[in-house]
Amino acid sequence: MSLPIAVLISGSGSNLQSIIEKMEDNILDVDIKVVLSNKADAYGLKRAEAYGIPTAVLSHKDFGPREEFDAEMVRILKEAGVEAVVMAGFMRIITPVFLNAFPGKIVNIxxxxxxxxxxxxxxxxxxxxxxxxxxxxAHFVDEKMDHGAVIIxxxxxxxxxxxxxxxxxxxxxxxxxxxxxxxxxxxxxxxxxxxxxxxxxxxxxxxxxxxxxxxxxxxxxxxx
The missing domain is CATH 3.40.50.170 (Formyl transferase, N-terminal domain)
Known part of the structure; x- marks a missing residue:
């Protein structure tokens, strides 16, 4: 069974690329359901599209409190069937609204x-x-910036x-x-x-x- 994940990005997406390549080599047991970016011009979106991976753009500038932005991200990811989240150069601090939706299943680099x-x-x-x-x-994500328990x-x-x-x-x-x-x-x-x-x-x-x-x-x- 492959774990259905989302990858969150804000920029070039080179870490996304490393995940995709390991998937292509049948080394990673994950299925990227969606790549979400808070920036429409993030090059990582093109990387995803090149492999036929669904993408979504959600600008934080269109929302007020961080919680509103996070709630909309959760809605998009849950609708895509996501069970875990990889933050690969996603330049946003997330709130308990997002953390509570994927407890113990959010990893950041x-x-x-x-x-x-x-x-x-x-x-x-x-x-x-x-x-x-x-x-x-690489660490688990908690409510503080770059603070969660270290994985590797x-x-x-x-x-x-x-x-x-x-x-x-x-x-x-x-x-x-x-x-x-x-x-x-x-x-x-x-x-x-x-x-x-x-x-x-x-x-x-x-x-x-x-x-x-x-x-x-x-x-x-x-x-x-």
């Missing part, structure tokens, strides 16, 4: 190693701070004085790996949350052999 550098420019903030390691986080994180080196775009690209490559992995774990119901800790059931790797130095944790499984 953030381009920083949370809890460091939350917000709209995690990569740029990390570069300006002068970190030696940057990275990305990847780290990449950051070099003094390098162009921020170089660091962004290095991080993005890892986003394209860990987000599909997190989505697959969600689809197979292998994730459980205890407090702030996410536990992975039936891992297909020998964690004892990773020596604790892996730059991606939990380690990626076959195909990712």
């Amino acid at each position: 953030h381009p920083a190693i949370l809890p460091s550098f939350p917000g709209v420019d995690g990569q740029g903030d990390a570069a300006k701070y002068g970190v030696q390691l940057a990275g990305c986080t 994180q990847a780290a990449v080196p950051a070099y003094p004085g390098e162009d921020e775009d170089e660091l962004r690209e290095r991080i993005l490559k890892q986003e394209h790996r860990i987000l599909p992995q997190a989505v697959q774990w969600l689809a197979k119901d292998r994730l459980s949350v205890e407090g702030r800790f996410v536990k992975l059931a039936e891992a297909d790797v020998d964690l004892a052999e990773t020596d604790g130095l892996s730059l991606i944790n939990p380690p990626l499984e076959v195909g990712f």
Whole structure:
């Protein structure tokens, strides 16, 4: 059985593309019912259309309180048969109206190693701070921005004085790996949350052999 999901985007949709490609390779057990964007010119909509995936555009500017916007998103997604949501570059903070419609089934990708550098420019903030390691986080979504329990994180080196775009690209490559992995774990119901800790059931790797130095944790499984 494939998990019926929605993917929410605001921009280019490269993380959406990574999910689609894993679906095409029969690695991901999900079915994208709709790709929804709050911006009509988001290139990710064209990516979806190229694969025959239904799309929807809902501008937050047409609504008053955030709750009204979220309620309309819920209506669209529920009508499409969606059971879980992937936020892949969706630049909106969601409210309990949306969270309560998909409890424990909303995943986000953030381009920083949370809890460091939350917000709209995690990569740029990390570069300006002068970190030696940057990275990305796939996490469950809660009512706070970039705050929910961490599913998987990847780290990449950051070099003094390098162009921020170089660091962004290095991080993005890892986003394209860990987000599909997190989505697959969600689809197979292998994730459980205890407090702030996410536990992975039936891992297909020998964690004892990773020596604790892996730059991606939990380690990626076959195909990712």
